[in-house]
Structures are given as C-alpha cells and as structure tokens.
Amino acid sequence: MNGSIPVIVTGAAGKMGRQVIQAVAGSNDMILMGAVDRQHLGADAGEVAGVEALEVPITPDLQSLCALVAQEKQAGVLVDFTHPRSVYENIRAAIAYGVYPVVGTTGLSLEQIQALAEFCDKASMGCIIAPNFSIGMVLLQQAAIQASRYFDHVEIIELHHNQKADAPSGTALKTAQMLAEIGKTYNPPQVAETEALPGVRGGLGPEHIRIHSVRLPGLIAHQEVMFGSPGELYTLRHDTSDRSCYMPGVLLSIRKVRQLQQLVYGLEKILD
Amino acid sequence: MNGSIPVIVTGAAGKMGRQVIQAVAGSNDMILMGAVDRQHLGADAGEVAGVEALEVPITPDLQSLCALVAQEKQAGVLVDFTHPRSVYENIRAAIAYGVYPVVGTTGLSLEQIQALAEFCDKASMGCIIAPNFSIGMVLLQQAAIQASRYFDHVEIIELHHNQKADAPSGTALKTAQMLAEIGKTYNPPQVAETEALPGVRGGLGPEHIRIHSVRLPGLIAHQEVMFGSPGELYTLRHDTSDRSCYMPGVLLSIRKVRQLQQLVYGLEKILD
Amino acid sequence: MNGSIPVIVTGAAGKMGRQVIQAVAGSNDMILMGAVDRQHLGADAGEVAGVEALEVPITPDLQSLCALVAQEKQAGVLVDFTHPRSVYENIRAAIAYGVYPVVGTTGLSLEQIQALAEFCDKASMGCIIAPNFSIGMVLLQQAAIQASRYFDHVEIIELHHNQKADAPSGTALKTAQMLAEIGKTYNPPQVAETEALPGVRGGLGPEHIRIHSVRLPGLIAHQEVMFGSPGELYTLRHDTSDRSCYMPGVLLSIRKVRQLQQLVYGLEKILD
Amino acid sequence: MNGSIPVIVTGAAGKMGRQVIQAVAGSNDMILMGAVDRQHLGADAGEVAGVEALEVPITPDLQSLCALVAQEKQAGVLVDFTHPRSVYENIRAAIAYGVYPVVGTTGLSLEQIQALAEFCDKASMGCIIAPNFSIGMVLLQQAAIQASRYFDHVEIIELHHNQKADAPSGTALKTAQMLAEIGKTYNPPQVAETEALPGVRGGLGPEHIRIHSVRLPGLIAHQEVMFGSPGELYTLRHDTSDRSCYMPGVLLSIRKVRQLQQLVYGLEKILD
Structure with a gap:
C-alpha cells in the first residue's frame, strides 16, 4: 500500500463512478482515498459500488479530500465522471492541491479546456481529458487514420x-472527422x-465519408x-458490451497522468 | 446419355449462357442439344463457353432446334438468359413445341407473364421464370419471412x-417487399x-423496414x-462472389420443370 | 384480469425465475399467482425480481399453489427453471392439478421425459419442455436444416x-446434430x-461438420x-447479449401450452 | 513519357505478371520497357496481359533488357514474380545493371536474401522483397501489432x-508470429x-494465439x-477477392525503391 497511488473519485455513486471504484479496488498499485457524490452520503463507497466495504464514506466535499491527499507521499489522482456543471470546478480544485485529474465528463467548452490547459502549464501539472476511455476504440481510430x-x-x-x-453516434462522427483531417x-x-429510396446511401459526412446508422433492440x-x-x-x-470496457483506459490514465506536465486531450495521446 | 434431359440454351454466347453451357456439360443427367445466339454463329458452343468441344454449333434458329428436340424420347428444356425483347417469343416457341422453359431473363411485363401462364395452362406445360436463381438468396428470403x-x-x-x-439493390428491395407482405x-x-446527417438512418422501405446501401470497390x-x-x-x-452461384438453381429448375403443368414464378416455388 | 392466464413460477428467486416474473408482470394477458423458491421466503416475488410489489410472497410449497390455481376459471401454467433434482416432481405435481408446465430446466433423462409424456397423454394435458427458449436460435436451426x-x-x-x-457449446453441437439427421x-x-498446427481446422462433428470455438473476454x-x-x-x-432474449419464447409457450394435449420437446414444435 | 519510370516485368505471361503489366500500362508515371517470359515469346506483352498492344515483345533475355534500360535517363525498375529457381539470378542481374528490383516471388532462402542485401549495400542500390503486396493486409498486421x-x-x-x-494460411501464421514477437x-x-471434440478450440500458434481455419467453396x-x-x-x-489487390503495393514499391540504398524485406518497411 505504501507506494500505492491515492485516488479520489467524483460522481462516485454514478454508473461510471461505481465502475471506477471497482476497478481501483481491484488494482494493487492504487488505493481509494475519497469518494464524492451528493447521493448516498455517508455510505461506504465500496458497498455502493458493489464490492466489499472500503471504509471510504461518500462525502460532498472534494476540497477537503484534495487537501488530505496532498499530504500523502505519493501524488494523488482525481477521476471525474460527473456533470458539465461541476467538472470545471472539480478540475481546478484538484490542480490547485496538486492532485492530477483524469476526466471523462463531457461538455467542457473549448474555452474551458484552454483555460485549464493554461492552469496546468503554470502549475506544471498533468491532466488527461478524454471523450472516450475505450482503448479499443482509440486503437480503431488510429488504425483508420493510418489506413x-x-x-x-x-x-x-x-x-x-x-x-x-x-x-449518427458521436463516436462515428468523430471517426469520420479524424479521417477527414488528412485533407x-x-x-x-x-x-x-x-437513390430509389432517399437516404438509402446513408448520411454524407465530412469529405464524402458515408455513415450508416442501424438501430435495433438486441444491439449494444x-x-x-x-x-x-x-x-x-x-x-x-x-464492439462494446459493457461499461467495464472503459476501465483499462481509466487505469492507464491514472498511472500515466502523474508523469505529465501539461493537459492532454484524448486517450490516443498517452498510447505510445 | 439415353435418359439424359435434352437442353437448348438461348443467349449461348452471353455471360450467363456460357455458365449454363458449362454447367450442363458438367452434369451427367443432361445433354446440350442446341445453342442459340446471334454472335459466334457456327462456332462450337462448348468452346465458346470455355469447356471442351461439344459438337453443338451456335445457330440463330430456335424454332428448328425446338422441332428437333421435340422428336426426342425425353422431354426437352429451354434455358433462356437473353433480352427483354426476345424472351417472350422464345418462351412461346418452346411451349408450342413441348419444350419446357427455364427463364432467367428479366423485363417481362405482368401482362406477358399472365399470357404465358395461360398458354402453359392450355398446353399443360410447366415453365419456371425466376428473377434470381441463387438458391442461397431464396433460402435467405424464406428464412427471413419465417423470422x-x-x-x-x-x-x-x-x-x-x-x-x-x-x-438499393433490386434483391434487397424484393426482400423488404416479401417481409412487408406479412402485413x-x-x-x-x-x-x-x-438525424444529425440526413439519410444516416437509411432509406425507409415498405412497412418501415430500413435499408442501407454500402458501395465500395472490393465489395462484390x-x-x-x-x-x-x-x-x-x-x-x-x-455473399455472392461469382456467377457460378446461379448454376445449382438453374440445374434444379431443369430437373423440376418437366414435372410441372403450369407456369411458376420464383425459384422458391420449387424448393420443397 | 378476468381472462388472464394464472402463472406459477418455480425457481422464482433464481436468475431465470426473476426474468420470468418480470416478463409475466409486463404482459397484460397473464397474472402471477404464485412464486416458489427456498430462498427469500416470504419476500414479495415482484420486489425480488426488481419490479414493483406484486403481492405474491415467495413460498416453498408448490402443491398448495397448484391446488389454488386449479380453482381458477382459466387454466393455469407453471414455469419451471429450477434444478435437475426437483424438476420431475414439479412437473408431475402440476399435471396432477391440471396446471400446464412450461419447462426450461435441463437435466431430465430420456426415461423421465418418456414417463412425463405418458402422464400427459393419460391426463390429456399439454406440457412444453425446451432446452433453449430463444426464438432466434430455434429459427436459425430451422433455417439451417432447410439450407x-x-x-x-x-x-x-x-x-x-x-x-x-x-x-463446443451445447447449442452448436445440437445444431450440428440437427444438420446431421438429414442423413x-x-x-x-x-x-x-x-494441418500444420493440429486442431486448426476445428473439431470434427457429426457427418464431417467442422465446429470452431472461439473464447475471448468481450464476447457474450x-x-x-x-x-x-x-x-x-x-x-x-x-447473437445473445442478455437473458431477456428467452422471454418471448417463454411467453409464447405460456400462451400455447394450454392448447396442447400432449408433451412436446423443443420450442420449434410450437413455432408454426 | 520523358520522366516516366522504365519498368521490366519478369514472369510477364504469368497471372501476377499480367496484372503488373496492366497496372503499369494504366499508370501515367511509368512505362513498360521490357517483358520476360519463356512462354508467348515474341507476342506483344500488352495483348497477352489483356490490355492494348504496348509494342513490347516478350523475350527470354533479361540481361539485354537491363542493359537497354541502363541507358535511360531515368533509373529503371524490375518487377519479378517468377519462380524460386530464377528469382535470385534475376535480382543479381538487375542490380548489376543499376535496375532496382521489386520482388514478389517467394522461396528465397535466408542466406540468399542476406547475400542480396550485401550486394545491394556494395552497389548502394535499393531492392524491395515482399511476401505480400497487399497494403490492406500489411495495415492489418501493423494495427494488430499496435493492439x-x-x-x-x-x-x-x-x-x-x-x-x-x-x-493455417501462411499469412495467418505470419500475423501470429508478428504478434508473438512482442514477447x-x-x-x-x-x-x-x-474440448469435447478434439481441435474445436483451434490450433495453438506461437505464444498461445489460437488460430481457426475455415474452408468452404464460396469463400475466397x-x-x-x-x-x-x-x-x-x-x-x-x-477480405481479398481478386489479384488486383496487390497492384497498389507493387506500384508504390516501383515508386519508392529508387529512393532506397539498401534491400528491405516486407511492404511495411516502405509504408510511412
């Protein structure tokens, strides 16, 4: 435990937060130090996540937890899957206390990301923001760009x-945009x-990339x-069947963010 | 050879006609008796088809061949992959001589098919007209109707x-129409x-069946x-990769058409 | 509710039993009358299944529930997803009381099934036993036999x-056996x-049907x-992603079993 | 034509050779200068390849053609799809005359490749030898290594x-070996x-990678x-459906080999 990475999870009672707590609890190089949510206050974060009791009560107070973690020998990490309203302040608080943020919450504006990047630069702190923590999807997109x-x-x-x-799905549109950027x-x-039936050839994405969206029960x-x-x-x-698919990307980010001195956007930036 | 089915092929020098001649030449229960085309007149039909010489010269005269085949002990079959302009007369000629037609040529009008059906009824003759001789596709459509x-x-x-x-492809639209008929x-x-991109959800076929058409080099x-x-x-x-996929359906039709006393439309009618 | 089919579920607290209770509660032509299990005794079956309270307490006593249902105007149905040890007695008890069994429990011997079939014949009662209640899988197997x-x-x-x-999976082997029966x-x-690597061409099933089994996390x-x-x-x-896929087959069986006068084995027997 | 790359094709009457001649004839930055084969001697290489006449007769004499091309302003390229018996000498002859070899013929021993590499080094000549000229397959293998x-x-x-x-196929085994090399x-x-059926789990390749080989008519x-x-x-x-899939890789190699000063093995070496 001595060299373990201290981790705080915000949105601890949400679907992704619970998955993160399970994943952190199952990793032997990290330790859950705090769990923040407005719901299930006082409950044990491990029990809420469906694993064993971790003796970490859910609290509403991120600042105090950051202050606590700042006293640890090992640099701490905040994992944030919360809400567009709270994510910006959560990241600022973490950086202010020297806690490295790993962020999956969507909805940050370009201006906010720019401001956070400058804040990281001044503090020489790393921060990872990713719209998609699936390593498989990032590998697919990288391989598609190569092709x-x-x-x-x-x-x-x-x-x-x-x-x-x-x-189309946001991820499919993102893939098309990445392919379009090659110019x-x-x-x-x-x-x-x-087209004898309008639309049968799909939607026309950037640079004439056709996109087709199928919707059926039974698909995931x-x-x-x-x-x-x-x-x-x-x-x-x-193919994604389960939220657990994001955990390898989250754990990799927890391990890598502390070696960064700046904000990076996109999981692909830390796959080497 | 004695009990072999005599077969005449019209459109003998065309892509499908050559395939049919190959398939007939490779079957030990049928024998090529005539080959009709306007091109390659006088050439050996087997050589034109890329198999060994079959001692059947290509001629322009279907009537004489039908008259010849009508003298055989075994009832004969005409296989027609020609052109909308000639197919109707070809079928009438064959039936008039007691030769059973198997027809893959498209473009017959509903009225023509109706007239041919009546002609078959009067003569108590079988005739098979099919827009698609792929047994796999017909099986797919039948299984889809069941599902x-x-x-x-x-x-x-x-x-x-x-x-x-x-x-969409004619076959995909046909499949959708068959599914729609269930009501x-x-x-x-x-x-x-x-739809953030118009058309991304595909074309709206009959009874709200969505159809998506993908077009890429490398696909077949x-x-x-x-x-x-x-x-x-x-x-x-x-998946179709080759015109040879239609031959099992053509050969099956050659074997079955002589047991029919009426015109049937669609290969599915003779799959039992 | 008046014309609703009364349903008893055995194995009510098990994974399949809970799904069945959810499905019955969501159908407007059936009503849960009883729930049998050794666990969660006294708890509300609906709450255990994760739906609303249904005012049906879980009890250990199938006989009394059958006696109760036997007094209803509508003939009742027992759905049994339990254990090889208990399934035979459960079916016998249901038939004795005029309750129609729908059985997904595996492990009955051929002799037991034969004895139950005779018992059904004497009572002119229907009973459906199926190793797989997925309609999609049964359709696949039927379409494969046709092909x-x-x-x-x-x-x-x-x-x-x-x-x-x-x-291989039991279902894949079953499919192969069905294809082999055509002779x-x-x-x-x-x-x-x-084979440069032994086994690379797969396992040799009945009648030379090759079977390949892939095992990976992420697959379902x-x-x-x-x-x-x-x-x-x-x-x-x-593709199966969820136990809910069996419910359409279970509900169809509940609706059809009361029209039968004998035991049938296999969901395919009631798909018409 | 002035700046066109002069190309000699050995194995010009073979299946791959004909494809290469078609591809070269269809590219506006290269020109066919010679065609070598033992068959169809004297025939026009373009006509043998099924394109228009190119006024390049098929000859048996590679040396003379190399001598001829050596006098061109533009450095020439030899494309060799021949036979294990002749490929080594063909490459040596080309290098001796300053003609850059692009080689798809398989069967060279490690010792031969090593000797050719040394020969290239001394002459400061490039040479590309590739077991597979499909860019798609090389991209797949590169993406697999990354994953x-x-x-x-x-x-x-x-x-x-x-x-x-x-x-298994040589390419599948090669893919497995590339994945195994990561260690x-x-x-x-x-x-x-x-395994209830021996082999059902496939062949055990290097580092426990399972390989499954399916063989069916209709597959390519x-x-x-x-x-x-x-x-x-x-x-x-x-998915490969046609030998034409190798041509983009061959044409890319023709364009790149003249910039190399050494022998490279594998198309992946020139994909940047």
Missing part, C-alpha cells in the same frame, strides 16, 4: 440499440449514383469502418 | 461494388429519433437482414 | 466469453488437406452457421 | 476456399477448458484478428 493514407474509399456503419435517439476527399464516384454499441480498393476490403470493427 | 412472424424489428444492409449505380409495420419507435454482392429483439440478434447474410 | 438440403458444405463457428469452460455426409474433400454468446457452394456463401448468425 | 500492446487476449480466424490444402504470452486461461481469402477484453472486442478483418 486513410492508402485507401481512397471508406464508409462507416455504426449499430446501436433502438433506445438511442441521435444518429483528401474520399469516395470519388465511379458511376452516376441514383458497435462501429465498423470499411476501407475498399479493387480486389480488397479492410474492415475495422469495435 | 418476420416472431421479430418486430428488422433492418437490411446490402453491400455492392462501387460500379453499381442504383440503390405488419416493423420497427415501432422506442424514442423520438433525430452481399445482403444482410438483421432481426433484433431485446437481448438477441438474428442475422441472415448472403 | 442443408441444398448445400453440401457447412462449418459452424461459435464464440463465447472466456469464462466458458466447455467447447448426408457434408464437406466432401476437394484436396488432401494438411454467438453462433454462426456458414454454408458454401461455388460462388456463394449463406450465413446464419445468432 | 497487441494493450490487449492480452487474441484469436485469429482465417477463411479460404476449399481448394486450399494447407492450414508476451496471450490468452491467460480464466477457467480449465475442456479472408483473415480476421479478434482482440478481446472485458466488455469490448476489437476486430481487424481483411
């Missing part, structure tokens, strides 16, 4: 359960295409990027 | 090479869906029907 | 999480095959049956 | 037509596995690498 240099034709199919209201227009037409969360050239297809597919 | 009775949610994805101009509306919405011809219900997915997929 | 008449080449790939110790030997060799439960012939592939795939 | 650093569980499925005698043992067991050439961790799957798939 985009050699293939001129690509379409994306994303498939989700039919409770999902928006289409070429995909899918030069070979024939004059006609899936993304497929298909590259084609004469005589060959190269397909990258990611 | 449609138990699943309320279905989407179709069809994928073809990017030389294909029209979308229910699919995909009752669970949430109010929004593929169709996927996905049924979903809570906790499970049931997917039927058909 | 096996036209394809001579088939391989099965089943994929499960790496907590599963046995391979032909599949996969006639085209070349003399060699998947089965793929691939039929091939020159130029085409026909693939049937079933 | 292997973050995933501990992986299985490979390769699927080919049933004319293929050997299993960890994959697929730590979670349970004690049992496919490889799938599946990485799993709790809650997620990451799958890389490559």
